Amino acid sequence: MLTRIVALALLAAPISASLPDLGYPGWKCDDSVYKKSKNVPTSAHSVRFSDIKVIGALGDSLTAANGAGAAKGDPLAVILQYRGLAFQCGGDSTLDEHVTVANVLKKFNPNIIGYSTGIGSANVWEVAKLNQAIPGAEAIDIITQARSLVHIIQAHKEIDVKNDWKLINIFIGANDMCAYCEQEENGPHSKELWKKNVITAVQILKDNLPRTIVSMTGMFDMRMLREIDHDKYFCDGLHVFECGCEKNEKFTNDDISAACHRYMDAQQEIVDSGIFDTTDDFTFVLQPFFNGIVTPPLKPDGDVNLDWFAPDCFHFSKLGHANVAKHLWNNIVQPVGSKNHIVNLSDPTIPLNCPDATCPFFRTTKNSADCSKFLTPSA
Numbered sequence: 201m202l203t204r205i206v207a208l209a210l211l212a213a214p215i216s217a218s219l220p221d222l223g224y225p226g227w228k229c230d231d232s233v234y235k236k237s238k239n240v241p242t243s244a245h246s247v248r249f250s251d252i253k254v255i256g257a258l259g260d261s262l263t264a265a266n267g268a269g270a271a272k273g274d275p276l277a278v279i280l281q282y283r284g285l286a287f288q289c290g291g292d293s294t295l296d297e298h299v300t301v302a303n304v305l306k307k308f309n310p311n312i313i314g315y316s317t318g319i320g321s322a323n324v325w326e327v328a329k330l331n332q333a334i335p336g337a338e339a340i341d342i343i344t345q346a347r348s349l350v351h352i353i354q355a356h357k358e359i360d361v362k363n364d365w366k367l368i369n370i371f372i373g374a375n376d377m378c379a380y381c382e383q384e385e386n387g388p389h390s391k392e393l394w395k396k397n398v399i400t401a402v403q404i405l406k407d408n409l410p411r412t413i414v415s416m417t418g419m420f421d422m423r424m425l426r427e428i429d430h431d432k433y434f435c436d437g438l439h440v441f442e443c444g445c446e447k448n449e450k451f452t453n454d455d456i457s458a459a460c461h462r463y464m465d466a467q468q469e470i471v472d473s474g475i476f477d478t479t480d481d482f483t484f485v486l487q488p489f490f491n492g493i494v495t496p497p498l499k500p501d502g503d504v505n506l507d508w509f510a511p512d513c514f515h516f517s518k519l520g521h522a523n524v525a526k527h528l529w530n531n532i533v534q535p536v537g538s539k540n541h542i543v544n545l546s547d548p549t550i551p552l553n554c555p556d557a558t559c560p561f562f563r564t565t566k567n568s569a570d571c572s573k574f575l576t577p578s579a
């Protein structure tokens with residue numbers, strides 16, 4: 201599990217202000233894409249970004265943002281959950297200083313609720329809000345997380361469950377891969393069971409949360425972890441605890457890739473099956489920008505850019521979260537079918553893109569096939 205070191209220390213100093221970061225001061229799109237819909241949309245395929253009132257997340261330590269604010273040389277701070285910096289659902293500071301999907305959405309709806317701030321666990325409402333990710337979680341665990349999220353949303357008076365549009369982000373799979381090599385054939389981390397667990401979790405959201413878009417970040421190819429270890433004795437040692445299969449020499453780089461690609465295939469099969477497109481007020485979108493990346497971000501001299509990683513060389517740093525969030529957002533505004541399946545993590549000049557003014561909605565399978573069917577007046 202990625203957090204076996206949890207018990208070792210509890211009082212590491214959370215210094216994150218001076219760490220490298222990525223923000224977009226003055227980010228500006230066409231005026232039209234900031235408008236709300238004239239009437240609250242009834243279709244998941246006509247949701248303008250300003251219509252999104254609630255944001256939440258499910259996942260593991262990468263979504264809880266373990267270590268994201270840890271100072272270099274302070275690997276014990278990887279036990280801290282820097283949820284406010286998390287790429288999918290963190291709301292510390294603003295887009296000017298730090299990119300997250302939530303900070304981008306604040307530009308469209310400053311009153312959006314559900315994003316995390318500060319440091320703390322999933323059960324501390326003041327910090328976590330609707331980010332229910334739990335360190336160490338595998339696909340089976342997002343089922344419980346989905347139930348918690350539903351309960352919290354239903355109990356929360358500020359949220360109008362029936363009418364408010366909700367965006368739930370999911371990223372899961374790293375811990376399944378880390379245990380993959382230890383299982384029997386068709387064991388708990390097989391593609392089929394993994395897929396079934398994801399479907400069960402999303403179905404709980406569908407059954408209980410009307411007006412919801414689920415955005416799943418595509419699985420990443422964890423062979424890149426071995427590249428980070430190369431010549432980094434310290435990281436190498438930590439990864440033995442954090443990711444068993446990565447350290448299992450009988451499990452080759454190709455085996456790691458193949459395991460990760462099975463989960464990617466499972467995600468695509470869920471999209472293709474259309475099971476979450478059977479009602480008009482719910483949909484499921486996959487954001488696959490990670491899929492084809494096999495090398496970690498590099499510095500101009502070709503060395504791994506460790507500014508991207510927390511001091512354990514595995515979790516994302518503050519800069520890593522911001523950079524991943526940029527590519528996730530860019531995937532979100534691309535139509536299904538034309539989304540990037542690979543991006544250059546080493547290129548800091550790639551811009552943060554704007555929604556398409558001719559189809560200013562959260563891109564879904566249906567509005568990507570034919571946006572004209574879903575056009576509605578803006579306010």
Ligand SMILES: *[C@@H]1O[C@H](CO)[C@@H](O)[C@H](O)[C@H]1NC(C)=O
Pocket residue numbers: 544545546547548
């Ligand atoms: C990625 O970007 C870096 C920095 O701009 C560049 O040096 C490198 O060639 C790019 N890689 C690819 C595969 O385009």
